[in-house]
Every structure is written in C-alpha cells, then in structure tokens.
Amino acid sequence: MLAIGALVSLSAQGAAQSAMDPANPTCPAEPDWGPAERMQLSTREGEDMNVLVAEGMVDTGFPDRLREAIEADPMIGEIWIKSRGGDARAGNEAGRIIRSYPGMVTRIPSGWACFSACNFVFMGGSIRHVDPGGIFMVHMFTHTGDRSVINESVLDGTEATTELIGAIEQSSALLASEDNDFLIRMGISRLLLTEVMYQVQAVGTDADPSTRYCLSDDEVLEYNVMNVGG
Template identity: 25%
Template sequence: MRGAFFGLLAAASAFLIIDLRELSLQTADLPGHDPMTTDAPVLPPALTDGVPNAPPVDPETSPDVLRQPMRFELLPGGVMKAEGSIDLGAADRFAKEIEARGEYVKSVSLNSPGGSVADALAMSKLIRDKGVNTHVAAKALCASSCPLIFAGGVAREAEENAIIGVHQVFNAGEQRPSPERAMSSAQSTTARIARHLEEMGIGNGLWLHALETPPDRLYYLTPEEMKAFKLVTEPVATAKQAARK
C-alpha cells in the first residue's frame, strides 16, 4: 500500500510540473509575477463553482489582514494565535515565541492562507516536539501549507465552519527556474510533505487532493474527510457537548 501511495505521488508530481510550466508560460510577460515562489502568498481562491466542495462559509478575517506576515499573540487559556501568511522566517519567529512563552502555550490557533512550505513544516515539527495542540476556529482559514502546521498538533480540533483547504504547493528558491529544476524542486517538496504527514499520523490520501488541485484553486475538506484522514482528533463541538452533559 505504501509503495502504491508513493507511486501515485510521483504521478501527481508529474502533472503538477505540467501545471506549473503552463502557468509560467501564461504569466511570463507579466512584470514582477513569479508563480514559482511562496514568499509572497495571497489569499487562495475557491475551487471553480465549488466543485467538489464549496467552502462552508466566508472567512471572518479580511484578506488584507490575512496577507500580512504571520503574527503571534498569546491569549488567555494558553492559546497562541497565529494569524497571517506564512512568510519566510515565520518559523524562526514562532520558535522564539515558544522559547520565551512555551511553558504557557497549550494550543496554537491558526488563521492563515498559507505560504512558505519550509516554514510550515518547521513550525509543525516544533509543535509536535513540544506536545502542543492545534486548533482552527469557526470562520477561520487554514489553507495551502497551513494544514501542514495543523497536522503537527498532538490533538487537532476544527470547529464547525472552520475553513480548511489544500492545493498544490511548491517551494523554490530561484525565480523562473528551468523545467528540470522545477521538477526536481516539486518532487523534493512532495516527498518532504508526504513523509511529514506520515510521521504526524495523517492519512495518505489527504495530500493527493492537494496534488490534484491547481495552485490557483482550493480543495475544501469536509468534516467527514478531516475525520477520515485523521486530520482532526476530536471536533471542538463534540468536546463542548460532552462538557455540558
């Protein structure tokens, strides 16, 4: 099963490169536009016509706020709010926050359109190493590379109407790389993500949805899919209902 899964990943990576190459050709004449970088993320758009899944609600936070570099705020109850785009260097700032306030942090609440894959992976690993939980609130967004951070939580909770979506992500350090270098980068990034999700205990099929979704679209995960892929451990709503009994 594992061999078949990685075979599917390799095939999906090939289609990812075709998508990226076509996107590069279509935008080559646009000044300042570089579809191969992840250091200036924007709010990802929805899948065309909501197929296969439409977002449950619109994000409560404005796109202008979400486009800002990720900010960290320690809230009551040991909750650290991480809001904004995962810019290059976000993982270093997060590590400093954890070093300074780690003894108080019990959970990281995410509200992000995604961004740097490398920073997302580093933040996710640190969260798991520290035994911290992750959380996405109602009408909060966790898209693109943000679910990689979410996967790091020991307990992972998504409230009703949390917006969690995935699409093709890639991590390149140069502008307009050759098709060969783009393919190498995409395959390497795909392997790192697949290995990380496996280590976090997330179901294999989750990232196939990302690989099949173009980078200008989002595949929105339903509560049933989050549960099936083990992306969530126990919905917040269920925990609240139990507390009222």
C-alpha cells in the same frame, strides 16, 4: 407555519450557496485567512492555559518566532491559526516545532481558514481540532504556480524554458517527498496527498478554474486531519 419554515430554509440555503466561491465550490468566496503580511503572534490568557494566536502569512522567519513564543510562555497549551499560506518549507518546519512540544493542541476556530503552507503548521499539533465552520483548505503544492515566470522564460528562448521547467519538476518532486514524510510522521493519512491535494490543479484553466478544495467535516476526520471528536 410550515410554509414560513420552508421559506426560511430556502432563504438560508440560498445565502449559503451565494457565499461560496463559484470557481471553488467547496470553499467560501471570502475566506478569513488573515492579513497578507508576515505571521503575527499574540497570546490570549485563559484560566487553565494560554492560547497562542497565529495570523498572517507563513514566512521564513516564522518557525524561529514560533519557537521563541512557545518557550517564552510555558502556559501556552493551544495554537489557533489562520493563514493564506506562504513558504512551504517554513510551514513544514513550524509543524515539526509544534510537534516537539508534547500534547500541544492546534485549532482552526469557526470562521477561520487555514490554506496551503498553513496546513502543515496545523498538522504539527499532537491534538488537532477543526471547529465547526473552520476551514481546512488545500491545493497542490508547487514551487511556482505563476505562469508569468514560465512566460518570461519562453521569451528568453527554448533553453531557458527547458532549464526552468526541469528545475521546477525536480524541486516539486523533492517537496512532494518531504510532504509525504511529514504526513506519516504527524499521523495524517497519506491519502490526503493522493486523493485530495494532488487532485487539485496548481493553476486553473478556462474549462476548470478550480485551484482550491475545502475539506468537509467528514473528510477532516477521514484523513485524520482532526484527531479528536467534536
């Protein structure tokens, strides 16, 4: 029986390891972060309250639709979210809208992933919960991680490249300041930025292809991403 138990344990460990992303070993290979389309909102009715489900990409119109959905249903008490990210500033704005409703709960259900701009939507909750198996996935925030944009400017000449890089640096610095202010207002540890987000590459290299990091159960508590018990 012990031998069978050991084999089962090893098989489970092997399956878990094979399900992880080799380039981003803290993250699943195929995260469930919703459809690659603008954020869709739907409501699930419960006995004591209703749940607003947000699935898809954070688009510029999402904050307005989010506010309209919450205002339309006073029974909404939780927001469940999964998203691969999207517009960074729209994510910040959506988070601030959520925070304007006292006691609103945000949740990442088991198996769902919240990445990039979605992080800031989730952090808007007064009460935040990452279910066991839920994925809070982060990276460094920039206004372009697309090398093709820079490559095109290189073809246009040194002046065009210098102007693009200068614009990216200025815009990214401003966004970093906004992110820092947001975390303080939402009660999240600023160390989440300096120790985690800003340590992840925006663009992977041959030597280190990693561009994502998924917080462990301990880390979501350590950085106060989740501010309630399990």
